[in-house]
Amino acid sequence: PAGLLGMDFTTHDGDPIVQTLSEPYFARSWWPCKDVPDDKAEVTLTCFVPTGMYVASNGQLLNVAWTPSGSYFVYQSTYPISTYLVSITATNYQGWDEPYVSPAGQEMTLEYRVFPEDVADAQVDFERTTEMLDLFSNTFGEYPFIREKFGMAEFVWEGAMEHQTMVSYGDFLITGDKFYERLVAHELSHHWWGNLMTLTDWDEIWLHEGFATYCEALWTEHLDGKQAYQDFMWDRSLNMVGFAGPIIPPYNLFGNTTYKKGAWLLHMLRGYLGDADFFQALRDYAGLSSSQYGNVTTEDFIESVEQTTGQELNWFLDQWLYVAGRPTYEYNWTSEPENGQHKVTLRIHQAQSHQLYSMPLDVRIQTASGPVDSEVFVTDSTHWVTYYLDEAPTSVTLDPDLWVLKWTQELADVTPAPFVAGETRLLPAHPNPFNPTTLLRFELGEAADVRLRIYDDRGRQVRVLEPGLLPVGPHRVPWNARDGRGAPLASGVYRVLLEAGAQWQAQSVTLIK
Numbered sequence: 051p052a053g054l055l056g057m058d059f060t061t062h063d064g065d066p067i068v069q070t071l072s073e074p075y076f077a078r079s080w081w082p083c084k085d086v087p088d089d090k091a092e093v094t095l096t097c098f099v100p101t102g103m104y105v106a107s108n109g110q111l112l113n114v115a116w117t118p119s120g121s122y123f124v125y126q127s128t129y130p131i132s133t134y135l136v137s138i139t140a141t142n143y144q145g146w147d148e149p150y151v152s153p154a155g156q157e158m159t160l161e162y163r164v165f166p167e168d169v170a171d172a173q174v175d176f177e178r179t180t181e182m183l184d185l186f187s188n189t190f191g192e193y194p195f196i197r198e199k200f201g202m203a204e205f206v207w208e209g210a211m212e213h214q215t216m217v218s219y220g221d222f223l224i225t226g227d228k229f230y231e232r233l234v235a236h237e238l239s240h241h242w243w244g245n246l247m248t249l250t251d252w253d254e255i256w257l258h259e260g261f262a263t264y265c266e267a268l269w270t271e272h273l274d275g276k277q278a279y280q281d282f283m284w285d286r287s288l289n290m291v292g293f294a295g296p297i298i299p300p301y302n303l304f305g306n307t308t309y310k311k312g313a314w315l316l317h318m319l320r321g322y323l324g325d326a327d328f329f330q331a332l333r334d335y336a337g338l339s340s341s342q343y344g345n346v347t348t349e350d351f352i353e354s355v356e357q358t359t360g361q362e363l364n365w366f367l368d369q370w371l372y373v374a375g376r377p378t379y380e381y382n383w384t385s386e387p388e389n390g391q392h393k394v395t396l397r398i399h400q401a402q403s404h405q406l407y408s409m410p411l412d413v414r415i416q417t418a419s420g421p422v423d424s425e426v427f428v429t430d431s432t433h434w435v436t437y438y439l440d441e442a443p444t445s446v447t448l449d450p451d452l453w454v455l456k457w458t459q460e461l462a463d464v465t466p467a468p469f470v471a472g473e474t475r476l477l478p479a480h481p482n483p484f485n486p487t488t489l490l491r492f493e494l495g496e497a498a499d500v501r502l503r504i505y506d507d508r509g510r511q512v513r514v515l516e517p518g519l520l521p522v523g524p525h526r527v528p529w530n531a532r533d534g535r536g537a538p539l540a541s542g543v544y545r546v547l548l549e550a551g552a553q554w555q556a557q558s559v560t561l562i563k
């Protein structure tokens with residue numbers, strides 16, 4: 051992602067390094083090229099550096115010539131490559147190579163080029179690259195650059211970049227305890243999602259970053275199982291309050307909406323299609339002969355998945371791709387005896403104002419002898435469903451396995467529990483729904499500097515209330531449904547975020563005019 055704006059000269063541990071990062075359109079700043087992602091070429095690159103520096107770059111190292119004044123390195127990419135993926139890094143690298151044999155029996159070399167001071171840490175951090183290659187090639191198809199190599203070159207930065215066959219990996223990320231290991235998986239996975247199948251238009255960058263973030267989730271699932279996978283996705287749904295703007299076009303090319311909401315779209319598609327169809331669809335998409343080593347659009351992806359699954363999918367994907375926000379499902383339920391059974395009536399209401407979503411939702415009704423699971427398909431503003439159970443329900447949960455990106459709020463006659471010392475919590479606003487003023491209520495377990503941020507249902511911050519330093523105990527702060535400049539806000543769902551010292555909690559309030 052954008053950061054170095056082309057070529058950069060700096061130092062590590064006192065030693066000089068030359069490094070590049072050109073995404074999205076800074077390749078033109080350091081070499082002459084037609085700098086668009088959809089005009090791939092085969093590239094031969096010759097680099098002359100002072101004695102003592104080693105050059106890491108894309109493709110195969112064809113030749114090194116040592117002269118009294120310095121060294122020539124000649125690299126060649128024989129697979130087509132986009133300009134933003136061409137890179138060089140040069141410094142006093144130390145490195146090591148490892149042989150790799152793919153699950154299909156093809157051989158290549160893994161090349162690691164790191165700073166002398168970081169070799170020991172890097173050997174720990176990179177030791178599962180082979181396992182990642184096996185996972186992704188078994189899931190998506192053969193590693194696309196198997197005739198060349200996969201490499202990692204350390205550079206001076208806080209992030210990483212998927213330069214084709216030679217990832218640039220920030221010194222900040224090398225810790226010796228695999229703390230950022232999922233980013234190795236992220237950059238490797240870009241070799242399918244970004245380098246093999248490259249976007250045509252930067253507005254569709256979710257085709258790279260949403261996929262690569264989702265591959266971090268797959269790596270997490272591979273290592274630690276289903277629960278860890280679910281936790282990974284859940285963490286990326288919170289994002290404090292929401293995602294600003296749509297996935298296409300993104301407000302910020304490299305923002306949370308591109309990465310996290312993009313990954314959520316694939317997660318939701320998996321939930322909808324089921325594992326067998328979903329993974330076959332990804333495999334077929336990566337194998338599209340019309341686009342491999344070339345360029346794709348979001349519509350190409352959707353058509354490919356439709357081809358695999360035989361299902362029409364624009365209705366499912368478009369509501370998430372082109373519209374900002376997520377649904378807010380408010381629900382409540384009642385239970386009454388009827389003919390010796392328990393009649394459970396569930397009401398689900400889509401409280402957001404930006405659009406109605408059409409989504410399947412799992413419903414889990416808990417009873418004394420275990421859960422009763424079912425699925426509802428919610429398309430209307432208010433959806434009613436009735437169940438007849440042999441046992442009394444004790445609770446109802448929407449989407450218990452977290453397959454849908456959403457906010458949920460169970461409506462009830464909430465009587466707040468008495469204040470518990472040491473607990474900070476946001477209480478239900480009163481009244482809610484409201485017009486024009488509501489009391490935002492909370493309890494502090496310890497004295498804290500308090501801030502209440504209010505966001506609309508597209509994730510835009512509309513107001514900040516700053517009551518300041520408050521003592522332990524219950525508090526209430528009125529909000530008059532006006533923004534920071536005093537203008538009245540429209541009807542809709544607003545998200546209230548309580549920040550109290552290092553703690554935060556969020557809830558929704560509804561303004562009805």
Ligand SMILES: [Zn+2]
Nearest residue numbers: 236258259262
């Ligand atoms: Zn990425």
